[in-house]
Amino acid sequence: MRQPQPSTRSCWPRARSMRSYAPAVSWILVAPAIAILAIGFLYPLLRLIMLSLSAGPSATYGRLLREPLYATVLASSIVTAVSVTFACIVLGYPVALAMARLRKRAAALTTACVLIPLWTSVLIRSYAWIVLLQRNGLINSLLIAEGLTQGPIKLLYTQGAVILAMTHVLLPFAILPIFSILRAVPNDYVRAAHSLGAGKVKAFFLVTLPLSLPGVFAGAILCFVLALGFYITPALVGGPESMMMASLIGQQTTVLLDWPFAAALSTVLLAITLLIVVAFRKSLSFSKGLSSVY
Amino acid sequence: MIGQALTLSRLRKSYGDIVAVNQTDLEIEAGEFVSIVGPSGSGKTSLLTLIAGFEPPSSGAIRIGDKDITYLPPYLRDIGMVFQKYALFPHLTVRQNIAFPLKMRRRAAKSTIAKRVEDMLELVQLPQYGDRYPSQLSGGQQQRVAVARALVFDPPVILMDEPLGALDKKLREAMQIEIKRIQERLGATVIYVTHDQEEALTLSDRVAVMHHGSLQQIGTPAELYRRPSCAFVADFIGAMNFVPGILVGREDGKHVIQVAEGIVLKATGGGRLAIPSKGSAVCLAIRPEHIRLAPRENNAAGMLAGTVEASIFVGPTQILLIRPEALPDVVLRVQMPADQIAGLERGALVAVAFDEAMLQAFPARESLAA
Ligand SMILES: Nc1ncnc2c1ncn2[C@@H]1O[C@H](COP(=O)(O)OP(=O)(O)OP(=O)(O)O)[C@@H](O)[C@H]1O
Ligand SMILES: [Mg+2]
Numbered sequence: 001m002r003q004p005q006p007s008t009r010s011c012w013p014r015a016r017s018m019r020s021y022a023p024a025v026s027w028i029l030v031a032p033a034i035a036i037l038a039i040g041f042l043y044p045l046l047r048l049i050m051l052s053l054s055a056g057p058s059a060t061y062g063r064l065l066r067e068p069l070y071a072t073v074l075a076s077s078i079v080t081a082v083s084v085t086f087a088c089i090v091l092g093y094p095v096a097l098a099m100a101r102l103r104k105r106a107a108a109l110t111t112a113c114v115l116i117p118l119w120t121s122v123l124i125r126s127y128a129w130i131v132l133l134q135r136n137g138l139i140n141s142l143l144i145a146e147g148l149t150q151g152p153i154k155l156l157y158t159q160g161a162v163i164l165a166m167t168h169v170l171l172p173f174a175i176l177p178i179f180s181i182l183r184a185v186p187n188d189y190v191r192a193a194h195s196l197g198a199g200k201v202k203a204f205f206l207v208t209l210p211l212s213l214p215g216v217f218a219g220a221i222l223c224f225v226l227a228l229g230f231y232i233t234p235a236l237v238g239g240p241e242s243m244m245m246a247s248l249i250g251q252q253t254t255v256l257l258d259w260p261f262a263a264a265l266s267t268v269l270l271a272i273t274l275l276i277v278v279a280f281r282k283s284l285s286f287s288k289g290l291s292s293v294y
Numbered sequence: 295m296i297g298q299a300l301t302l303s304r305l306r307k308s309y310g311d312i313v314a315v316n317q318t319d320l321e322i323e324a325g326e327f328v329s330i331v332g333p334s335g336s337g338k339t340s341l342l343t344l345i346a347g348f349e350p351p352s353s354g355a356i357r358i359g360d361k362d363i364t365y366l367p368p369y370l371r372d373i374g375m376v377f378q379k380y381a382l383f384p385h386l387t388v389r390q391n392i393a394f395p396l397k398m399r400r401r402a403a404k405s406t407i408a409k410r411v412e413d414m415l416e417l418v419q420l421p422q423y424g425d426r427y428p429s430q431l432s433g434g435q436q437q438r439v440a441v442a443r444a445l446v447f448d449p450p451v452i453l454m455d456e457p458l459g460a461l462d463k464k465l466r467e468a469m470q471i472e473i474k475r476i477q478e479r480l481g482a483t484v485i486y487v488t489h490d491q492e493e494a495l496t497l498s499d500r501v502a503v504m505h506h507g508s509l510q511q512i513g514t515p516a517e518l519y520r521r522p523s524c525a526f527v528a529d530f531i532g533a534m535n536f537v538p539g540i541l542v543g544r545e546d547g548k549h550v551i552q553v554a555e556g557i558v559l560k561a562t563g564g565g566r567l568a569i570p571s572k573g574s575a576v577c578l579a580i581r582p583e584h585i586r587l588a589p590r591e592n593n594a595a596g597m598l599a600g601t602v603e604a605s606i607f608v609g610p611t612q613i614l615l616i617r618p619e620a621l622p623d624v625v626l627r628v629q630m631p632a633d634q635i636a637g638l639e640r641g642a643l644v645a646v647a648f649d650e651a652m653l654q655a656f657p658a659r660e661s662l663a664a
Contacts, residue, residue, distance in 0.1 A: 186379070186381070188377050188379060188381040189381055189383060191346070191348050191368070191375075191377075191381070192375065192377060192381035192383070193369075193383075193394075194347075194348070194367070194368040194369045195346055195347075195348075195368050195369070195371075195373060195374070195375040195444075196369075196374075196394050196395035196398055196443065196444075196447070197369050197370075197372075197395050197398035197399050197447065198369055198394075198398045199367075199369050202398065203369075206394075207383060210385045211383075211384070211385060
């Protein structure tokens with residue numbers, strides 16, 4: 001008698017639960033990481049907080065509150081980080097979608113285009129923007145040659161330049177998580193949507209996009225956290241009015257040598273970053289369905 | 295009655311050198327339940343993919359009713375599909391999943407949609423699960439939601455790709471009955487793909503057998519069982535014994551076949567393939583229940599002496615594996631009521647006789663079924 005062959009059913013890739021290991025094994029496995037974190041991160045962090053309090057809280061945290069400059073810089077840093085994150089997601093999503101849908105060779109090519117800038121130094125990419133944006137740079141020369149402007153316009157050392165250059169640097173961090181999620185979403189969902197009567201646009205907005213949101217959020221958090229602490233790019237292409245927290249901290253440490261105050265600024269930046277990330281994650285748990293899929 | 299007829303003509307699909315579906319003709323009546331069975335890689339899913347419109351065919355045509363839909367995009371086809379892994383949208387609740395096709399069509403008002411969804415939940419017996427997410431349901435419940443979602447917009451044709459493949463035997467059988475019940479109530483035309491020939495025989499009005507991208511035969515379960523058109527179908531549907539032999543002549547419209555030194559049997563020509571000329575190799579096919587057994591001492595003329603190699607308990611009947619002395623390469627499978635096998639233990643000497651009216655001959659080369 002012919003028996004039906006048991007077919008090999010591959011499941012949707014899903015993170016395996018670690019519960020199958022004995023607790024002792026788990027602890028041994030994470031011990032090195034914990035040790036490195038403790039020595040290289042937690043201990044310095046503790047020292048940082050102690051340092052910020054060493055001159056008395058009113059001299060550091062009090063000053064932070066008293067002088068409006070610091071709140072202004074903090075606010076503008078957050079605005080910049082949010083703008084950059086937004087731009088990265090809006091520009092990155094279509095790229096990720098194309099990468100996920102293209103055939104082999106074209107996909108490899110786009111992936112290379114995304115990854116090669118990532119492997120290039122941030123310093124080089126920031127200088128490249130200076131070359132492009134400066135008074136007699138490529139863009140201004142072009143504008144003047146075309147007769148679109150009379151004289152060179154100020155592009156460099158503006159908030160816009162900071163957002164542009166940072167978006168360029170951080171774009172891969174938005175693209176890659178979205179891409180990997182889009183790749184993992186089985187084709188059957190889109191097909192199911194089509195068979196149920198959803199056209200291409202509806203299938204995208206009702207199925208593909210919601211299913212890829214975890215990737216969007218991962219990319220957004222990554223971009224936001226990196227952008228908030230960005231140092232080199234804003235320092236090179238930004239002006240005084242687009243100063244970011246990281247530059248301010250750098251100034252206090254290396255120029256003014258006010259280490260307790262620099263420590264206080266760092267602590268506040270860290271706390272705010274954590275707060276925003278946690279708030280973001282909370283607002284994310286909107287869908288039970290999604291969280292159980294990934 | 296919402297079902298509509300489905301016609302495939304000369305439908306073909308190839309992926310490069312691989313021919314997934316080969317020149318397939320198929321006519322399915324409105325409201326009919328047709329199963330497609332076949333071994334892995336035989337092109338079952340590819341055929342459904344073409345009917346659903348997810349891939350364009352290389353050539354040929356598909357019609358629903360009298361409308362040609364060959365190049366219509368899938369979202370305009372009105373075909374319900376139940377996917378092998380259900381493909382329920384994980385970010386939507388059960389209710390939202392079922393309402394999805396209704397919202398896409400904008401045919402009905404909100405309240406009508408809600409009513410329809412509740413009716414559907416009732417039909418698949420999940421009325422209290424509407425607000426759950428698919429991941430919070432068992433496999434069988436997800437399956438029922440998938441069926442509900444494919445049926446809710448009254449599609450004239452429903453495709454199911456191994457919808458019960460992931461379920462255990464008990465649940466499978468319960469779901470088979472449920473699917474059949476729903477289909478009969480709604481009168482939809484169903485094409486049901488399965489690996490499991492038993493499932494196909496239970497559910498279907500007609501069964502189509504696929505092999506290497508081609509439809510080998512389509513017919514009622516009884517037709518396939520009694521009159522297989524080729525050795526592949528004979529082997530694939532139900533259990534079948536094959537005995538190799540040589541065609542030595544013809545007599546009264548029957549083939550005379552020599553299976554061993556001095557043993558000659560008469561068989562009808564099975565199926566559509568003509569048996570080649572005298573002297574060529576053929577194979578004889580006979581069902582386990584068409585072999586009779588007798589104790590060795592009553593050995594009459596025309597019976598083959600053999601030894602019982604194994605006796606397998608399968609509930610109401612018993613299966614005996616017997617090796618005839620004259621045919622050392624053949625193990626015959628014999629099925630008989632459990633109360634008639636007294637004394638037929640392993641090693642018992644027996645005589646077997648074929649019910650000649652049930653013997654069918656097929657050309658030998660195609661008997662090597664997958
Ligand atoms: N997208 C594709 N590209 C190339 N070859 C394909 C593609 N889809 C299917 N095939 C090939 O077509 C043949 C039929 O595949 P199909 O999936 O239809 O088989 P099946 O009968 O559904 O098998 P199973 O029972 O294992 O699901 C196989 O040889 C398969 O490798
Ligand atoms: Mg298949």
